[in-house]
Amino acid sequence: MTDFRTTDSRTTQQPPAADALAFLTRPGLTRLWTAVRARLERNGLEPTGTVRLQNLDAQEREALSLLLAKPLTAPTASVRLTDLDTRLRSSAVGRGLTETLQLLGPPLTDRRAARDATAAERARLWSTAEASLAGTRLSAQPWAAQWLEEIRRGGAIARQEPGLAATIVTQAVQTLATLFPGVSTEPAPASWGRGELATRTTGSAHGLDDGTLLSRLVLRGIALARGVDFPADAPGRRSLWRMAAVTPDEVSSTVLTYGLRPVGDTWGERALHERADHHLETHLTLRELRGLYLDLPPRTRIHVCENPRVVEAAADAGCTAPLICTSGSATTVVLTLLDTLAAADCTFAYHGDFDWPGIALANRVMHRYGAEPWRMGVTDYEYLATGARLRGTPLLALAGTSVDAVWDAELSSAMEVLGIALHEESAIDLLLEDLT
Structure with missing residues (x-):
């Protein structure tokens, strides 16, 4: 049986012995590590809180008894992560709970940090969008603020990679500002081909192709500016483009x-x-x-x-x-x-x-x-x-x-x-x- 007794602190600097690793990976500890991993990832990788295991079988009770250095006979056990962290540091493993789980793999994910990072990225995205809108005459249009709030609530942008999301929103603002350069809801006197407009605002003649997220955002803005419902079909979308003095592709098909x-x-x-x-x-x-x-x-x-x-x-x-x-x-x-x-x-x-x-x-x-x-x-x-x-x-x-x-x-x-x-x-x- 693996010697899981307290060891000299000098062993904490050494890689765990093969028998210690074999003990940690025994089937009787599988459910413990799964529960501990989930708790650590929720806790910002800090060994705090308690995990509770129910319906323990004999193999699991034996493994937990050896790991925790106390006999377990009941079918249920509560394990404090601080106690487990201390026990691992003073054992032949020679490292804390978080380091041990990283060693056993797969890598831990700090879900709290990931959520915070996502929230920060989202805040930066909408801050950039608001700044982009404020830099155009669209800022004087009530419909423009409503448009930005609608796409914020819609969720389609939030599902994109942050860099791509920022690019799409910025290009949508630039496109609408090109179509509505004045202080009224009337489009610019100039008539645009959709490919020409896309090249101007996105660098690609296909940037505003039907079905793209960017084209949907721009069309939603046009619908709000002109006070009409968002179209449900391709003919309606083409009609809406024409309401903004944009001619969609009507010759290739x-x-x-x-x-x-x-x-x-x-x-x-x-x-x-x-x-x-x-x-x-x-x-x-x-x-x-x-x-x-x-x-x-x-x-x-x-x-x-x-x-x-x-x-x-x-x-x-x-x-x-x-x-x-x-x-x-x-x-x-x-x-x-x-x-x-x-x-x-x-x-x-x-x-x-x-x-x-x-x-x-x-x-x-x-x-x-x-x-x-x-x-x-x-x-x-x-x-x-x-x-x-x-x-x-x-x-x-x-x-x-x-x-x-x-x-x-x-x-x-x-x-x-x-x-x-x-x-x-x-x-x-x-x-x-x-x-x-």
């Missing part, structure tokens, strides 16, 4: 169209007409959609597909029916066009991939626009799957979590049974018949 023949007589409508007459597809940007007057005859049937290959095939075949392609996802520009056509009293028929993401997208489009399924029933799926097998086409396994098709209660079950995913291209011949 497009929607693929074919056969649109609006009744208007502006050059934009005429261009769509001519391209449709020449069987040419057209990519429309958000910027174009804002300027187009898409008035079609009432109840015009618009076919909507998921894959660009369908549009290409329709153009090659000289089809005449209007066709919109989601290109695999209902992005803002796609929804903007469909919203515009829905407002013009158009109706929709939708076709997509027979896989789970395709079913999910079809559900969204059908729910939002009351679209009819277009060759998307269980009989269509089974017909295409059978044809693929008969032709010896390599079959693509259906993967992922199943999604119920809202328009056909039997479709998802049939897809699970056959286990085959069918991309839209497999139905092109059938789709072209409907578009001719």
Whole structure:
């Protein structure tokens, strides 16, 4: 058995003997060290207070009796950390409680000091933010103080690394000060591109990209300045940017169209007409959609597909029916066009991939626009799957979590049974018949 009796003080300067370390790491002391570690980390690493151990087994009572130099027979024990510290210093271990726990590992964390440091960093952050705000004309705006208080309470900034948090808040203040340089809530007369503004205030053209924390903070400030609610979707965010004389990116994302023949007589409508007459597809940007007057005859049937290959095939075949392609996802520009056509009293028929993401997208489009399924029933799926097998086409396994098709209660079950995913291209011949 390890000799854990009091030793000469000269041993405190020596590394603990192997048998002393072996004693400290015996299983019977595991719960003690866990409890002591937690208490030390709460105490600022000071050996004060008491830990209480319950339901001790025989192995634990024996180990504690040897460690504390007193017999323990009860199933419960209270250990004062000061007594344990003294006992360790005068034993073969030769060091105090904190040093012993550091030796046994892992390293102790002074949680009190960490909390104090975090609080100090947070105080410095908001002090810097207030100073930054005070250095601009925003300080005269009641909404600016409200904005700073809201982002302080929101918590998103506090979750960032301190240096990054300070940078984001400072850049948000600088951006708002650039947009509202006067003493009123009216934006500057100059119009900014969002990338240009981001470069000016952050050094990066992508600093104010949609979805970034910085862009959210700036938009919240714009909403307060203009007295409007914070938007919940991408179109609303773009509208809010424009309220501050900022033009968001409206040209990089497009929607693929074919056969649109609006009744208007502006050059934009005429261009769509001519391209449709020449069987040419057209990519429309958000910027174009804002300027187009898409008035079609009432109840015009618009076919909507998921894959660009369908549009290409329709153009090659000289089809005449209007066709919109989601290109695999209902992005803002796609929804903007469909919203515009829905407002013009158009109706929709939708076709997509027979896989789970395709079913999910079809559900969204059908729910939002009351679209009819277009060759998307269980009989269509089974017909295409059978044809693929008969032709010896390599079959693509259906993967992922199943999604119920809202328009056909039997479709998802049939897809699970056959286990085959069918991309839209497999139905092109059938789709072209409907578009001719």
